[in-house]
Structures are given as C-alpha cells and as structure tokens.
Amino acid sequence: MTEPGPVAWPPAPIRTERLVLREPEARDRAAFIELLTSPEVHTYLGGPRPRDELEREVPEVPEVPGQWPGCFVVDLDGAMIGEILLRRATEGRRPAAAGKVDLGYLFLPQVWGFGYAAEACAAALDWFDGVLPGEPVVLHTQTANLGSMRLAAKLGFTEVERFEAWDAEQWLGLRSPATPAD
Numbered sequence: 001m002t003e004p005g006p007v008a009w010p011p012a013p014i015r016t017e018r019l020v021l022r023e024p025e026a027r028d029r030a031a032f033i034e035l036l037t038s039p040e041v042h043t044y045l046g047g048p049r050p051r052d053e054l055e056r057e058v059p060e061v062p063e064v065p066g067q068w069p070g071c072f073v074v075d076l077d078g079a080m081i082g083e084i085l086l087r088r089a090t091e092g093r094r095p096a097a098a099g100k101v102d103l104g105y106l107f108l109p110q111v112w113g114f115g116y117a118a119e120a121c122a123a124a125l126d127w128f129d130g131v132l133p134g135e136p137v138v139l140h141t142q143t144a145n146l147g148s149m150r151l152a153a154k155l156g157f158t159e160v161e162r163f164e165a166w167d168a169e170q171w172l173g174l175r176s177p178a179t180p181a182d
Contacts, residue, residue, distance in 0.1 A: 007131045009069040016123045019116060021072040021084060028073055029058055031080035031108070040109040044145040046166060074107070074120045081116060082107035084124045089138060094172055096160045097138045101128065103155075103175075104139075112147070118154055125155065125175070134177045143169045 010023035024032070033054045035041055042048040074082040085104035089097040103125070107117050125137065139157050141148040149171065157173030164170070 007069070011127065011131075014072070014123050014127050016119050018076065019120055019123070020075040021120060021123055021127075022075055024071060024073050024083075028080040031073075032083075033058055034108060035083065035106045038109060041106055044142040044148070044168075070101075072120075072124055074116065076111065076116065081111045082120065084120055086124060086128055086137070094140075094161065094163065096174070097140070097172060100136050100138045100174075101132075102138050102140065117151055121151065121155055129177070136177050137175045139173045139175070141171050141173075143171050 014021040033051065036054055037048045037051045039048050070086040072084040072086075073080050074084060083106050086101050087104070089100050089102040103121065105117055105121055128135070128137065137157075138160070139152050139155075141152060143149065143162065152171070152173045155175065157175045160172045160174045162169055162171055
C-alpha cells in the first residue's frame, strides 16, 4: 500500500484453511512471470505481457520480484498460485476511488474454480481491517468478467459506479469499512 499509515510490513504469514498469504520470495519469480504472461489471466486486463520482456525485467535471485508493501503471494502447499494486492488508488483513477485502498488479485488459471480467490481475498481483507480499521476498500473490474463480479459481491463490495475505460464497461465497487465492535 502506498503510504498506508503505521502498518508494519511485511506482516507475519496469514494462514487460512488451505492457503498461506506471505510476502514474495525469490522462488516465486517463475509464477509471477506466468501470471503476467497468461492470456487467460489477462483477458480483462488489457492482454498479457511478452514473456521475453518479463524475463529481462523481473530480477533474478537474490532480488525478490514484486516485493512491495501490500503484495501478498498466495501459497498453496508451498507453491505460489496467485497474488493479492492492497494499494492506495491514485488520484488519476475514478474520483470515488481516489485515496482509498484498492483490492487487486491474480490467480493462475489451473487453480480457478476452487474458491481460492475468495478465501485469500477474505483473509487479506480481514488482515487489513485489523491493521487499518475504518478504512474503506474499492475494487475495479470489467462487467464482462462475471467471475470477478461474483467474487466482489461475495466479499461485500457494492456498486459505486460503472464507466467506460479501455474499450469496455468497468465496474467500481466499495466495501464499507468494518466497524469495531463496541
């Protein structure tokens, strides 16, 4: 997250029933490249990046690819299957999103349909509510991405607006902050 406030990063790994959300490690490089070059993953994200370009850009060991605050690797049985991003929306985005934390996620196609995205995103949002209580979260997706639309509803996001961008109808949802129990 860009300027998230007083959040210690990286946090301890977050464990769910089946997954671990952890900071990126050098061993995740191949999975990061696979995520960014997959045509299936990038169907609604403007298309995949060229593999040869990423092979040059993504650092080799000992550097860690993608290591920045707000980036969680989603680990299943010791292997990266996706990533969750929690980052501040920039001023260039929709006014309703500016300054709020934006939830993003990518998962390898071979793990789609098993509920891992819902499980991982819910865990990341629970962590977020614990470290920054009262902060709203937004999520952007194309309306054509029915899986992402279902996941947004399951996670408690409600529609703020629809708009045209990148030659497609986009959806912006808001998840109201969890209120601390009295």
